[in-house]
Amino acid sequence: xxxxxxxxxxxxxxxxxxxNVANRCIEDYKKGHDVVxxxxxxxxxxxxxxxxxxxxxxxxxxxxxxxxxxTGEQTSVAxxxxxxxxxxxxSISLNAFQVAMHTTSVAGNAKLIKIxxxxxxxxxxxxxxxxxxxxxxxxxxxxxxxxGRGGSDTTAVxxxxxxxxxxCEIYTDVDGVxxxxxxxxxxxxxxxxxxYDEMLELASFGAGVLHNRSVEMAKKYGVQLVVRSSLNTTxxxxxxxxxxxxxxxxxxxxxxxxxxxxxxxxxxxxxxxxFKLFRHLANHNVNVDMILQSIGRDNTKDISFTVTEDMxxxxxxxVERHRSGSLKCQDVKVNKNVSKVSIVGAGMQTNPxxxxxxxxxxxxxxxxxxxISTSEIRVTVLIDEEDTNxxxxxxxxxxxx
Amino acid sequence: xxxxxxxxxxxxxxxxxxxNVANRCIEDYKKGHDVVxxxxxxxxxxxxxxxxxxxxxxxxxxxxxxxxxxTGEQTSVAxxxxxxxxxxxxSISLNAFQVAMHTTSVAGNAKLIKIxxxxxxxxxxxxxxxxxxxxxxxxxxxxxxxxGRGGSDTTAVxxxxxxxxxxCEIYTDVDGVxxxxxxxxxxxxxxxxxxYDEMLELASFGAGVLHNRSVEMAKKYGVQLVVRSSLNTTxxxxxxxxxxxxxxxxxxxxxxxxxxxxxxxxxxxxxxxxFKLFRHLANHNVNVDMILQSIGRDNTKDISFTVTEDMxxxxxxxVERHRSGSLKCQDVKVNKNVSKVSIVGAGMQTNPxxxxxxxxxxxxxxxxxxxISTSEIRVTVLIDEEDTNxxxxxxxxxxxx
Numbered sequence: 001x002x003x004x005x006x007x008x009x010x011x012x013x014x015x016x017x018x019x020n021v022a023n024r025c026i027e028d029y030k031k032g033h034d035v036v037x038x039x040x041x042x043x044x045x046x047x048x049x050x051x052x053x054x055x056x057x058x059x060x061x062x063x064x065x066x067x068x069x070x071t072g073e074q075t076s077v078a079x080x081x082x083x084x085x086x087x088x089x090x091s092i093s094l095n096a097f098q099v100a101m102h103t104t105s106v107a108g109n110a111k112l113i114k115i116x117x118x119x120x121x122x123x124x125x126x127x128x129x130x131x132x133x134x135x136x137x138x139x140x141x142x143x144x145x146x147x148g149r150g151g152s153d154t155t156a157v158x159x160x161x162x163x164x165x166x167x168c169e170i171y172t173d174v175d176g177v178x179x180x181x182x183x184x185x186x187x188x189x190x191x192x193x194x195x196y197d198e199m200l201e202l203a204s205f206g207a208g209v210l211h212n213r214s215v216e217m218a219k220k221y222g223v224q225l226v227v228r229s230s231l232n233t234t235x236x237x238x239x240x241x242x243x244x245x246x247x248x249x250x251x252x253x254x255x256x257x258x259x260x261x262x263x264x265x266x267x268x269x270x271x272x273x274x275f276k277l278f279r280h281l282a283n284h285n286v287n288v289d290m291i292l293q294s295i296g297r298d299n300t301k302d303i304s305f306t307v308t309e310d311m312x313x314x315x316x317x318x319v320e321r322h323r324s325g326s327l328k329c330q331d332v333k334v335n336k337n338v339s340k341v342s343i344v345g346a347g348m349q350t351n352p353x354x355x356x357x358x359x360x361x362x363x364x365x366x367x368x369x370x371x372i373s374t375s376e377i378r379v380t381v382l383i384d385e386e387d388t389n390x391x392x393x394x395x396x397x398x399x400x401x
Numbered sequence: 402x403x404x405x406x407x408x409x410x411x412x413x414x415x416x417x418x419x420x421n422v423a424n425r426c427i428e429d430y431k432k433g434h435d436v437v438x439x440x441x442x443x444x445x446x447x448x449x450x451x452x453x454x455x456x457x458x459x460x461x462x463x464x465x466x467x468x469x470x471x472t473g474e475q476t477s478v479a480x481x482x483x484x485x486x487x488x489x490x491x492s493i494s495l496n497a498f499q500v501a502m503h504t505t506s507v508a509g510n511a512k513l514i515k516i517x518x519x520x521x522x523x524x525x526x527x528x529x530x531x532x533x534x535x536x537x538x539x540x541x542x543x544x545x546x547x548x549g550r551g552g553s554d555t556t557a558v559x560x561x562x563x564x565x566x567x568x569c570e571i572y573t574d575v576d577g578v579x580x581x582x583x584x585x586x587x588x589x590x591x592x593x594x595x596x597y598d599e600m601l602e603l604a605s606f607g608a609g610v611l612h613n614r615s616v617e618m619a620k621k622y623g624v625q626l627v628v629r630s631s632l633n634t635t636x637x638x639x640x641x642x643x644x645x646x647x648x649x650x651x652x653x654x655x656x657x658x659x660x661x662x663x664x665x666x667x668x669x670x671x672x673x674x675x676f677k678l679f680r681h682l683a684n685h686n687v688n689v690d691m692i693l694q695s696i697g698r699d700n701t702k703d704i705s706f707t708v709t710e711d712m713x714x715x716x717x718x719x720v721e722r723h724r725s726g727s728l729k730c731q732d733v734k735v736n737k738n739v740s741k742v743s744i745v746g747a748g749m750q751t752n753p754x755x756x757x758x759x760x761x762x763x764x765x766x767x768x769x770x771x772x773i774s775t776s777e778i779r780v781t782v783l784i785d786e787e788d789t790n791x792x793x794x795x796x797x798x799x800x801x802x
Contacts, residue, residue: 015457049476056416056480057487064486067494068479071472075450078469079457085465086458093468097498098543119543142499142520 001166003028006038006134006156010173011230012076013043021230022083025129029089034124036163038134038156039080041072062107063143070096070144073133080131091129094119096136096144101155103137103145110137110145112154115162132159150211157214161221168223170210171230176237177202177209179401180253184392189401191251193243198251201344201378215239243346249354250345253396255388257339259289260312261370263304264319266330274303276326277319286315290373290382300330304371306382309336338370339388342380343395355379358395365394402567404429407439407535407557411574412631413477414444422631423484426530430490435525437564439535439557440481442473463508464544471497471545474534481532492530495520497537497545502556504538504546511538511546513555516563533560551612558615562622569624571611572631577638578603578610580802581654585793590802592652594644599652602745602779616640644747650755651746654797656789658740660690661713662771664705665720667731675704677727678720687716691774691783701731705772707783710737739771740789743781744796756780759796766795
């Protein structure tokens, strides 16, 4: 069996944890498996490096930032190889260039194009544990690149796909994927299984155990993932295409407080005005989420939408800038004291009553719903931020996990 | 003009010094020159990394040590590029793989085989300052290697040779090469020029501003070096093939306290006994220096030699182990309280009186000479360690620098 195991920065933050990870990998190795390990930079090392860069040049070229950041994973893989050697097991560390891990040429946010198999295969054939730097790649100019947020997960999934691994295990500091954030909902339960699509919806709503890009890639290449803790041996959560029939109606409740609601009131009701509004926002890299359009009075309409909190000011400025031109309106309002609460579950595709059940639970808990958006496997409501925890608990209780 | 400038770890130890180096490079760049900068790891970073490795595995594989250590220079070149960008000058950092810097496959002590010119040439043509990692290379298996002690100097000289640079400047924390260690000899003077061979002899005797390998390479490829301070703009010392005619008789006085004298007394005088002694020592990696063989009594002879202090015990144990076999002798003595004092100068090749003049100066200063060794351009005496400074000053005064 070929197993790809990915460990995040906290799992290799110090000597003790490095040996802990080494031992877990050696366990599989000694059962006769081929083991490929993907590591992030140790602890907060990436932040330390970013601080160093920022101190020297707050506008450092991204290409040089990647040159700096890639030293982080190179350090952790080298130390891990030393730890395994200390435990008497042959191993070798490889960085993005040695693998080689080809990406696009976008420093700071590159996409993986192709991973060479030869070197890894060769080392596995020598019965070595192969330790690979996560998060990093090289572009066609031989420059280092990094894969952006959650990059090491993506590296692990891509390696598992390329090597046709039998398992891809993502180790984190939680036991797996929960039905809700256990810090908010006391009764939250760990899920044994979840589908790629559910995981994607959950990840988008702040329950970010796995980053979307890695899940999307896993779905695309059919790589079955296991999310589990590096600190204990509890069975984790399996992420795969389909889960067992007797599955619960919904898989989880998620919340996201990093959201602001922008209301553009009294827009002149001309053809294409909505298109113009969102075109202007897109031009300023403002990602728009839940959109609500309502007819106003006197041939006007109101459009409200949500953005992440840090983009709220940019969104408002963008609208204001065009108020005298293509976006004539009466008012632009922003409300940062809102949050999103979502239920996610493949089961709701065939159960039309799920949304109503959620709304009823919120009504009973006296939570006012400002806006609603849905996908095939998700229902999201926008509510007052201060109602978040109350809403989470009410909804979680309603669906009886 | 194409200038290669090499800065050691202390010259890039912190933000202020990094900007200092950046400014010095930019000065040349703004005169229209092509500038290639070679950097070591920041400050004591290499030692920090070695400590980390040692903590995890005191017998870490050298291959993994090199994987770890090469992050040091990659960090300093990336930060330097950021600093130059902050100062508005285009620059790019390149590591051993990006250059590419091909070496033998000996981890920890690799030799440079060939440096590719294409990438550096390309970046220089874009009018960028090119910042290259010193000390490191890649072997034919795509593994990182390091060049051993003084490796960054070697990188700089090799780059200068490969690129046919017009100048190769080695920046250190001293003003240049001195006639003697200024901490010992108050009147020590900075040399304007020195030959490769003199530099080699001085480097062997503790006046190690430049490492031998870099000087040997400079001599082989005719790369003229300048050794100068990164902290001021004083003209440094030029190292080249021949120096001006009116040159001083000798260039410098050097001392080395890291030496022990081993005396093997009353060796059975059989054919090949000296050969056997040094064969055994070589088998235990003991490097032997000044050798003195004298006829003893009763068909025996005495052989004494010097080694570095840390090898003294190994040397004595080696001899003891064979005393009952091939190395029958009466006694083995070790004396660690000795030191070497040398005069070095190309001029002495044509001035046979130089050695005598040195001995006379030592006699006048009441310094007892235990052993003597000479090369074409060097005379070395072994003396009591406590006489070192007295001897240095007496000899330095005698030759009237």
